[in-house]
Amino acid sequence: DVKVTQSSRYLVKRxxxxxxxxxxxxxxxxxxxxxxQDPGLGLRLIYFSYxxxxxxxxxIPEGYSVSRxxxxxxxxxxxxxxxxxxxxxxxxxxxxxxAESTDTQYFGPGTRLTVx
Amino acid sequence: AQSxxxxxxxxxxxxxxxxxxxxxxxxxGNPYLFWYVQYPNRGLQFLLKYITGDNLVKGSYGFEAEFNxxxxxxxxxxxxxxxxxxxxxxxxxxxxxxNTPLVFGKGTRLSVIA
Numbered sequence: 509d510v511k512v513t514q515s516s517r518y519l520v521k522r523x524x525x526x527x528x529x530x531x532x533x534x535x536x537x538x539x540x541x542x543x544x545q546d547p548g549l550g551l552r553l554i555y556f557s558y559x560x561x562x563x564x565x566x567x568i569p570e571g572y573s574v575s576r577x578x579x580x581x582x583x584x585x586x587x588x589x590x591x592x593x594x595x596x597x598x599x600x601x602x603x604x605x606x607a608e609s610t611d612t613q614y615f616g617p618g619t620r621l622t623v624x
Numbered sequence: 625a626q627s628x629x630x631x632x633x634x635x636x637x638x639x640x641x642x643x644x645x646x647x648x649x650x651x652x653g654n655p656y657l658f659w660y661v662q663y664p665n666r667g668l669q670f671l672l673k674y675i676t677g678d679n680l681v682k683g684s685y686g687f688e689a690e691f692n693x694x695x696x697x698x699x700x701x702x703x704x705x706x707x708x709x710x711x712x713x714x715x716x717x718x719x720x721x722x723n724t725p726l727v728f729g730k731g732t733r734l735s736v737i738a
Binding site: 552598 | 660669670714726729731
C-alpha cells in the first residue's frame with residue numbers, strides 16, 4: 509500500500525513564525541501536491557511538483573513556498589505565518605506516466621495548523 | 625478552465641435506503657473523473673474513477689458512479705446505505721490533455737441515519 513506521511517497531525521504557531529510542513533511518500537511517485545482544506549471551500553491546490561526540484565503554483569500560492577530536493581519529500585513553507593493560514597493541510601502523491609494510473613492521488617492524514 | 629460542482633452541502637439518508645451524491649463538471653476535452661471519501665479525522669481515500677470505457681464505474685465499499693457525458697455529470701451511488709458510509713465526499717476532475725492537476729469540488733457531507 510502507498511503510504512504518505514506528514515510530519516505533524518496538529519501544529520500551533522504564532523503569527524510571523526516560519527512554518528515547515530513535511531510530507532514523505534514511499535512509493536517512488538513523481539507527482540506530489542499540497543492542498544489546504546477549509547469548511548465550505550473544499551480542497552484548494554497550493555503548489556504541486558512533477559519532479560525533483562520542480563514546482564508549479566496552484567490556485568492559492570500566495571504566502572507559501574515549497575521545496576522538493578528529493579523525490580520522496582515535498583515540503584510546504586509558510587514564510588511568515590498569519591491567522592488566515594489556519595487550516596487543514598493535506599499532502600498527496602501520484603504516479604506519473606500512463607493515464608490509467610495518473611491522478612489517483614494518495615493522501616496523507618493531514619496537518620491541522622492553528623496560527624495564533 | 626476546469627471546474628466541479630457538488631450542489632448539495634449535505635445529504636441525509638436512512639440506513640438501507642439508496643443514496644446519491646451529485647457531481648457535475650466542466651472541462652476541455654474528455655474528462656478524467658474521481659470520487660474520494662474523507663472519514664472523520666482522516667485523510668482522503670480514493671473510491672473510484674472514470675477514465676474511459678463503461679459509463680458505470682464500480683469502486684470500493686459498494687459504491688458506483690455513472691458518467692453521463694450529455695449531462696456532464698458523475699453522480700456517486702450506493703444501493704443500500706450504511707451508517708458507516710457517513711463521511712465527506714469529494715468529486716474531482718481534470719481534462720485528458722496536458723498535465724494539469726485535479727480540481728476538487730467543495731465536498732458533500734453524507735449522513736446515514738440508523
